[in-house]
Amino acid sequence: MNDKLRITPQAQADVIALTGIDRARAHSWINTHVRKADRVSSNAYQYENYLFYTERPGERTKIVRVKRVGNTQVGANPTQRSTDSDGNVVIDGITIRKHAIDRAVERFGVPRERAAQWIYDRFRESSVVTENIRSLTNEGHVYATEGIAIGVDTDRKMIRTVYYNTKKFSPLISDKVREVVAKEIRKLERKINAINRTLPLQKAALEYERAERMLALVSTRSIPKKMALQARINAIDTHLGEINAGLADLVEKKKHVANALIAI
Template sequence: MKISVTQHAIDAAISRFRVDRRIAEEWIRSGFRQARFVADIISEEGNPCRLFAGKHVTFILDAREDRVVTIYPSEVRALSVREKVESIINRELRKIERKESATVKRNHLSRLELNVERAACLLRAEKSRSQSVKLAMQARIAAIDEYLTQLNEDIEKIRHEKRKIAKAVAAYVV
């Protein structure tokens, strides 16, 4: 796989790993070749990314392109129990991935149903001449919008948890 390296990743290699600027890009590519895929994550900025780890370095790649966005050190703190901890963390990662996919699917269906109901309320409010019906429909639309926001927040909360677990897995991959 031919990867490109962002300037931010090169700067991170220089500052975090004390790599010479002239060889930083090749150092990142070389380290990435030995890295293992950990998980697809959503970055703190909300961008989809792929997390790889290997040789005490964590690599964050763009989800759509083979481009290293940033790197940072993976710290293994308990070497004697690393394998046990790694298996537990991997199990947790698989569990959160299943939870994420189930929640996304369930929320997607709920969103579709709520959008249909919202459209029906808009239509009813538009057709009606009664002010009380219009107010009731506006209230129902506001409630639907609030619930849609809550569904999105639930997914984001699970993705944040997945990102934390994926970073923990990366810390234990050598």
């Protein structure tokens, strides 16, 4: 095999999500394991229960995706399944919420009696798209496989919903587009992380100043001074709102970019 093995950022993100290893080790992990893998299709190689997908059929020079397949060995543990009183189904430690089951029936036409297993199987073959996506009520990660998006909880042990994106890319350009979109997600994540690192101190300083101005406002009898203090308080409130709105805007952009990646 060519020693100059190239590994895409998406493949590294897949491995991080599947194994939990550090980002710095993902490249070497793939490099080590793919060299031990056996070819199982024109553009896929398997080592143990991991599939490594190449950019071009028959050429193991560029790894573009990594997925995990189910354990099919003789004597493997049988699937453990249970259902709680709320209609949530637990399969091998993964909870599929009733909401996700309802969405699989409504959006994908899956028979209700098979919906939980269908969602579980799609999750097992999926790869991470983006992590730490927030909404008004939830925070979690998005996985996807073949245009099917799977919303999971932060601990990756609960599947909350499934949905799809109808936009599709040509196979000839999908890998290139995927790299560009994944790069954009990482850029947004860096911006969000930078804001989150400085936000507590910045907000604390503004709130401290606001408290000082409020104290001065209720203490003074001077009308001109009251007006000046109130103007500063209003400016601080506006600035705090702009900071929060800026962060929310970046998070929303990350969601939209993640949806583009799901469609590829």
